[in-house]
Structure formats: C-alpha cells, structure tokens
Amino acid sequence: MAYLALYRKWRPRTFSEVVGQKHISIPLQRAIEQDRLAHAYLFSGPRGTGKTSMAKILAKAVNCLHPNGANPCNECQSCREINEGASLDVYEIDAASNRGIEEIRALKESVRTLPAVSRKKVYIIDEVHMLTKEAFNALLKTLEEPPAHVLFILATTEPEKIPLTILSRCQRYEFHRISVADIRDHLLYIAKESGLPLTEDAADLIAVRADGGLRDALSLLDQCSSASESKVLDARAVYDLLGLTGKDRILDLSHHIFNGKSGETLSLFYSILQDGKEPAAVLRDLLEHFRNLMICKINPKAPELTQYGSQVETLRSDASRLSEPYLDALFEALHAALSEAKRSSSPRLSAEMGLLHLCRIRGSQSLDSLAERVTQLEKELASLKKGRISMAPAQAPSASTIPVPPVFPQPVSQPVMKPMPQVPSPSFPEQRPPKTAGTPAAGPESRNFPKAPPVSKPSPIPAAPDPPTTAPGGPSVPAPAASNGAALINPSTYEDLWQKVLGYFMSIRRIDVYTCLRKSTLIYCTYTRAIVSAPQPFLVAAGNNKSYQKVAAEAFNKITGHPIEIHTVLKGSEEEASAYTLLKTAEAAPSPVTPQHPDPIPQKVEQNPYRPISREQISDKDRSDPSLNEALKIMADCDIYEKTNQ
Incomplete structure (x- = not known):
C-alpha cells in the first residue's frame, strides 16, 4: 500500500478528534442532535486548522446509518465511501479551478436531483473566495433557498473577499489558530503511536514553526522523521533538517551585538554560514529572536518562548536588562538590513553591513538610541536629587549615560570624555571650569577659558552689593553689573513705568513690539536690567528677540535716562519665582539703595495716538x-x- 503523509493518515474522523476547535465542533454536534442544521455553512480561518476535515465530518454525520450520538460511526457504507472520496452524494469542489459561471450552472442543475443513496446531498466548495463575481451571483438564489435534501458547506481562508450577499445566507464559523501547547501534545501523541523518537524540545520547536497550523506541523514532523539519521529526533536535529540556526548560536550572536563586539559578531556569522545557512536566513532568525525578546518583556511566560528549552532563562535575563527603545532600534535596523539582503545582488555583503550597524546602535544618533540615553540620564539626575548617589568625583556618571555620542569613530589616543569639564552639573562642583584667568588649563579645550564673557570674570565688590542673582533652588537670573546704575527702582512705580514704556512703543509706531509685550508684567527692574513676565512661551521667545530688546532699551532710556536691558521669562516658571525672590531679597536689604535719579520717571511720553x-x-x-x-x-x-x- 502506498505511503500516506502523516497529515492524511491522522486526519480527524469525528468531532472529538478535531484539535483546538471545540468552539465549532460542540455547536455542530448540538445542532445535529436537535435536528436544527442550517442549509449553508461557511468555515473560514487560517490554513491547516481543520476546515475541510470538519466539513467531511459534518457530511458523514448527517448521512451516517449508525451514528454514535452526533459523531459518525465511520463503519457504515456511507461513512466508508465519504472517507474514501467515492460517495455519489458528497461533492468536493475546488473553487480555484472551477470558478466560472458555467460550473455554477452545472451545480444548480445537480442540486435539483435527489440523493442516490444518502439522506442529503452535501456540496463542499473549498476556497470559495476564488469564484468570480458572476458565479457568486448565479449561486445566490440556490444558496438562499436550496431543496431540503441539500447542504452547502463553504470553506475559505479569505472571507473578506466573499460578497456580503453570500455571507448573509450562511452560518459562519471562524476557525482559530491552534495553540502551541495543543500542537505539541498532538505531535507527541502521533509520534508515540507511530514509533517516532520525538523529544519534547523538538515538538515545541515544530509547534512554534507551524504558526498555528496543525497540517504544517505534521508535514514538518513527516519531513524530519524521514530525513533524520539519528535514533532520537531532538531540537538540534530539527534545526539542521529545517535549515534553522540553533538558539544557542543566536543567543551568542545577540550577546556580541549587545556588547558592541563587531569582530566577534562577524566571526560567529561566518561560522554559521560555513554550516550551509543563507545570510538572509540568519538575519531572519535573529529578527525573530529580537521579536521574542520584546514578547518576553511583556509576557515572560508566553507559549512561543518554549522553543528556547533550557535557555529560556537566558532569554528572560536578557529581556530584563535591555530597554524598549534599544530593542525598537535593533528591530528596525535589522528589518531594514533583511529587506536589503533579499533584494541585493550580494546578500552576504548586505548582511555583514547590517550586523555591523547593529553593533553600533548604542552609539548612534538614532531617535530610539537617543531616547534610551535620555531616559538613563533622567534616572541618574533623579537619583542625584534624592541623594542616593555619592557626591564623590570618582562616582560621576559614566560615558554611556552622557547623550553625546560621536558621529565618527574617534582615534584611540583621543580622550572621548574631554568635553566633560564644560558640562554644568550642580552635583559635581569640582568639575566646573576655573573662574580665574591665571589658572592653567587642563587640556587643549581649556585654553579658551580666559576669553570667556565678562560675566564669568570676578569683579570688584562694591560698597553696596547687589542682591544675589540666583534664588535658592531656582535657575539663575541674569544679573546687572555691580555699579551705582544697578540700584533697584522702587517696585511701586513698576506699573506706571511699564505703561509709559508701552506708550513709547505706540508713539514710534512699533505696534509689533507693543503687541508682543503689552500682556507682560514688569516684576524686577534696576537701572541696568529689567525682568518682565509673559503668559505664553511664544511671547517669551519674541520678547527675548535682540531687536525687540533694543527697542525696549531705547524706551527705558527715553523715560528714565538709562538704557535698561529687558529679559522676558514665562509666567509661573522657576525663572519668575527666582525673580520674585530676588526682588524680595533686594527690598529686605539692610542698606536700601536709593536711585540716583531724583525722578524715576522724569519725562513725559507722547500720548498714544x-x-x-x-x-x-x-x-x-x-x-x-x-x-x-x-x-x-x-x-x-x-x-x-x-x-x-x-
């Protein structure tokens, strides 16, 4: 007798033998027991999930001479003929090759005749979505009101291509993908009954590769069992027979990528190619591994992770240490490399360049890599604020937490962290640049320190010092030069002074400056510097425009005799709070400074026309x-x- 493939030999023959589709088999059994069968059914779902097998079981159940409850006996003449495909009353039609209107007209003529020996004539139309539009229209009336002795069973993998007029005339059942656990258990059962030395790890691997289709799983098992020369069909044999890369080598390859070891990555890649693997296949297996890492971060007990066997704990450990933005960057870069390798004239070259790019992801300027480093830097700053990290210079943040990656590879002799002294950090005061011009520079970059702006140079301390320019816990506010002109103007005159400044803008026809600053409030003012608060960010940006500041200084000079420079801050921000703190400190000074000008607002401004x-x-x-x-x-x-x- 000719050899039968496993998926044909172990095709289910009763409702109870169908794997993973109890939500369909149980309602059909109840409908048969209660004699409430519909005239047309539509079975839809992925390939290899049991649609055609369920249709044959239903055809046997309605025509069985000695039914076992709702299940067919598979022993009577009707059941044997249907199992052998020789029944005169059960028609299996392939709509992919019989898709025209002529075939449907012939079917309509056949429907009128009574069954030859069975109770019902059953028409199983497989891949029904392949019928033409005209064929569907010809089938409509017959499908809606068939004779009482006719049962239609339509099967398809693409139900969205079927017209709604056909769908509305059928009872629809959706077949689900079979779970990994159900496929594994069924494979082990078949292997035991067939005498195949299948291990659980190999069954898990085949179940995952089948992607929810039991027929695919049985075909893979049939392929591996016939090609294997060893006495035991284990996971390693399945990897070799299916042309897959072993999980241990994929894990090693991913570890080299995570550590940025380009040489080790290419060496292992070449070793895998020597075993006969294709470059695109290696990238595809690595892409699936990155996908499993993402799944493991969300659900460490996902069923598809069972294919890793004893190495699943290594996978979970890697997933817990890797950040989501970094995995996103790896997945995106590897997906692009795989697409390039598939259409490239040199797949190996594209795969090599893709793997080298993966090794450099952590130092690149991609958005995902930058997001990861910004997140890490925020965690470091939060830890510093809470005092959980020592203030010693030896425990400063490492280079990996500083989001300043080099665009090109740096020479070995060049120090990568040279820009660190220029990074302001309140937690490491010893790293700030020296404020005295005579201090020797620490490196070539430090030679520019003597040319720093005058604000950073020490100035003589006047007899009546100005209030501090930095509020406790707030950002720095630009401070005026220490001179008699930096005396605080009486805050009670701020409103009148500011209205006259706005009036000056209108008098010189600068409506743009007036519109920008009219909603602002003067909150701090000396004879050299003024701070105004604006309610919206775009007004802050416009107020700090150099041209607007120049016009404002001209207005203050016209009114007070001093070219006061304004600085705009956002209302409700820390800068505004610092300005108010600065004002209170100045007002509470033991020796209040009196303005040199006898009249803080001496001149009369032309009224706004x-x-x-x-x-x-x-x-x-x-x-x-x-x-x-x-x-x-x-x-x-x-x-x-x-x-x-x-």
Whole structure:
C-alpha cells in the first residue's frame, strides 16, 4: 500500500478528534442532535486548522446509518465511501479551478436531483473566495433557498473577499489558530503511536514553526522523521533538517551585538554560514529572536518562548536588562538590513553591513538610541536629587549615560570624555571650569577659558552689593553689573513705568513690539536690567528677540535716562519665582539703595495716538475700503487699532 503523509493518515474522523476547535465542533454536534442544521455553512480561518476535515465530518454525520450520538460511526457504507472520496452524494469542489459561471450552472442543475443513496446531498466548495463575481451571483438564489435534501458547506481562508450577499445566507464559523501547547501534545501523541523518537524540545520547536497550523506541523514532523539519521529526533536535529540556526548560536550572536563586539559578531556569522545557512536566513532568525525578546518583556511566560528549552532563562535575563527603545532600534535596523539582503545582488555583503550597524546602535544618533540615553540620564539626575548617589568625583556618571555620542569613530589616543569639564552639573562642583584667568588649563579645550564673557570674570565688590542673582533652588537670573546704575527702582512705580514704556512703543509706531509685550508684567527692574513676565512661551521667545530688546532699551532710556536691558521669562516658571525672590531679597536689604535719579520717571511720553477696537467697531466708511476687506479676510483674530482724533 502506498505511503500516506502523516497529515492524511491522522486526519480527524469525528468531532472529538478535531484539535483546538471545540468552539465549532460542540455547536455542530448540538445542532445535529436537535435536528436544527442550517442549509449553508461557511468555515473560514487560517490554513491547516481543520476546515475541510470538519466539513467531511459534518457530511458523514448527517448521512451516517449508525451514528454514535452526533459523531459518525465511520463503519457504515456511507461513512466508508465519504472517507474514501467515492460517495455519489458528497461533492468536493475546488473553487480555484472551477470558478466560472458555467460550473455554477452545472451545480444548480445537480442540486435539483435527489440523493442516490444518502439522506442529503452535501456540496463542499473549498476556497470559495476564488469564484468570480458572476458565479457568486448565479449561486445566490440556490444558496438562499436550496431543496431540503441539500447542504452547502463553504470553506475559505479569505472571507473578506466573499460578497456580503453570500455571507448573509450562511452560518459562519471562524476557525482559530491552534495553540502551541495543543500542537505539541498532538505531535507527541502521533509520534508515540507511530514509533517516532520525538523529544519534547523538538515538538515545541515544530509547534512554534507551524504558526498555528496543525497540517504544517505534521508535514514538518513527516519531513524530519524521514530525513533524520539519528535514533532520537531532538531540537538540534530539527534545526539542521529545517535549515534553522540553533538558539544557542543566536543567543551568542545577540550577546556580541549587545556588547558592541563587531569582530566577534562577524566571526560567529561566518561560522554559521560555513554550516550551509543563507545570510538572509540568519538575519531572519535573529529578527525573530529580537521579536521574542520584546514578547518576553511583556509576557515572560508566553507559549512561543518554549522553543528556547533550557535557555529560556537566558532569554528572560536578557529581556530584563535591555530597554524598549534599544530593542525598537535593533528591530528596525535589522528589518531594514533583511529587506536589503533579499533584494541585493550580494546578500552576504548586505548582511555583514547590517550586523555591523547593529553593533553600533548604542552609539548612534538614532531617535530610539537617543531616547534610551535620555531616559538613563533622567534616572541618574533623579537619583542625584534624592541623594542616593555619592557626591564623590570618582562616582560621576559614566560615558554611556552622557547623550553625546560621536558621529565618527574617534582615534584611540583621543580622550572621548574631554568635553566633560564644560558640562554644568550642580552635583559635581569640582568639575566646573576655573573662574580665574591665571589658572592653567587642563587640556587643549581649556585654553579658551580666559576669553570667556565678562560675566564669568570676578569683579570688584562694591560698597553696596547687589542682591544675589540666583534664588535658592531656582535657575539663575541674569544679573546687572555691580555699579551705582544697578540700584533697584522702587517696585511701586513698576506699573506706571511699564505703561509709559508701552506708550513709547505706540508713539514710534512699533505696534509689533507693543503687541508682543503689552500682556507682560514688569516684576524686577534696576537701572541696568529689567525682568518682565509673559503668559505664553511664544511671547517669551519674541520678547527675548535682540531687536525687540533694543527697542525696549531705547524706551527705558527715553523715560528714565538709562538704557535698561529687558529679559522676558514665562509666567509661573522657576525663572519668575527666582525673580520674585530676588526682588524680595533686594527690598529686605539692610542698606536700601536709593536711585540716583531724583525722578524715576522724569519725562513725559507722547500720548498714544491709537486705540484698540473690535471688528464690529469698524466704521461703515472704512468697511467700504476694498483693501481693508481683503486684509480682514486673511488676518487672524488679533488687535485692530484706530487712530484717535488728536
């Protein structure tokens, strides 16, 4: 007798033998027992999940002469003929090769005749989604109201291609992918019954590679059992027979990549190629490994991780140490390398370059790598704030936590951490650059320190020192030069002074500066420096514009006789809190400074010749102006000004 493939030999013959589809077999059995069968069924789902087998079991169950409950007996003449494919009343039609309207017309003619020997004529149409549009239209009426002796069973892997008019006429059952555990147990059962020396690790590996299809799993088992020369069919034999890379070598390859060891990575890659593996296949196995690492971070007990066998703990340990952004960067880079290797004229070269790029991911400027390093730096700063890290210089953050990766490889003799002295860090005061010009520089980069701006140089301490420019716990606020001109202006005059400054902007027709600063508030002012608070970030950016600051200094000079430079901060920010703290400190000074100018606001500013109005207040005469109408169409809801009669 000719040899039968395992998936044909072990095809299920009763409802109870169908693996992993109890949500379908149980309702069908109840419908048979209660005599409530529908006239048309649609079985849909992935390949190898039991659709055609379930259809044959249903055909036997409705025609069995001696049923065992709802299950067919598989011993009567009707069951034997259906099992052998020789029944005159059960038609198996392949819609992929019989997809035209002529075949459907022949089917409609056959439906009218009574069954030859069975109770029902059963039509099993496999891959029904391959029928043409005309064939579906011809089948509609027959499928909706077939004769009482006819049962239609449609099977497909792509139900979305079937017209809704067909779907609405059928009872639909969706077949699920079979779980790894169910496939493994079934493989071990078949191997035991067939005398195959299959180990549990090999069964796990085959079950994972089958991707939910039991027929694929049985085909892989059949292939491995016939090609294996060893007495035991273990995981290593399955790896060799299926052309896969062993998990131990994949783990070693990934460890070299994580450690950035390019030489070791290429050496192991060449060793794998010597065993007959294709470059693209190695990258594909490595890509699946990175995917399993991501799955392990989410669910360390995922069923597909059983293919690692005794090395699953190594996988879990790697997943716990690797960050998600880093894994994302690895997966994306490897996916691009695999795509390039598939379409490249030199797959090995593309695979080598892809692996070298993976070794450099941690030092690259990709977004995922930068995100990982920023996250690590934030953790370091949080630990420093909580005082859980010693303040000793020897425990400064390592180079891997500083997000300044080199774009190109640096020479070995060049120190990578040379820019570190220029990084301001409140936790390491000894690393700050020296403030005296006579201190010798620590390296070539330090020779520019004597040319630093005058703010960093020490200045003589005046008789009446200014208040400190840094609030406790807040950011630094630019401080005026220590001179008599830096005396604090009386805060009670700030509102009047600021209104006159805004009026000056309008008097010189600088409406843009007025619009930007009119919502700001003067919160600190000396005769050299003023700090204003703005309610929105874009107003802060505009207020600190050099041209706007120049106009503001001109306005202060016109009013107070001093070119006061303004600095804009965001309302509610730490800078604003520092300015208020600075103001309170200045007011509480033991020797308050009196302004040199007898009148803080000595000059009278020309009254603003413009007044703000709304769109509704525009006169009819002005509305008739076509230029104004066109301007109003494209203008945003901003301030509109009208010249007064003065």
